[in-house]
Amino acid sequence: MTHPADRRVGTADKSLNRTVALVFGAIYALVGLAGFFVTGFDNVADEKGDSLLGFGVTVVHNLVHLAIGLVLIAASRKTETARAANLAIGATYILLAVLGPVIDDSGIDVIGLNGADNVLHALSGLVLAGTALFTDKAHRTRTV
DSSP states (O other): OOOHHHHSTTTTTOOHHHHHHHHHHHHHHHHHHHHHHHHTTTOOSOSSOEEETTEEEOHHHHHHHHHHHHHHHHHTTSHHHHHHHHHHHHHHHHHHHHHHHHHTTSTTOOSOOOHHHHHHHHHHHHHHHHHHHHSOHHHHOOOO
8 A cells, every 4th residue: 555655746756765775775786796706606605705895705695695685676666665674684684793703704604704794784784774763754654
């Protein structure tokens, strides 16, 4: 169901959640694709990974970034889905940033995490979750 705020002329595309989901989605999808130029399809899952501008990448890591990017892009079509995706992915990234130093270089690190990844995941998570929690309040207010 379309929210009344989406029906006002010129406001349907002014949701910050939609914009953030689209921008982050495009960036993560492009990074996922760029990672394949570094890893090819040889380094499927490795705790060290190859380096893409200082970030550890593996084939699995590339696929995860590509999938996250596509989910965010698809979710960006509606404010409610963009908000839900931003919150879910943001919270997951925050958790990964917290656990990253523990996972890094261990046997369960199949995506080649490193310190740069942990910082990027923390920042991405804070922006995504923060956008979901603190913006677009008009879209969350429902009249009965």
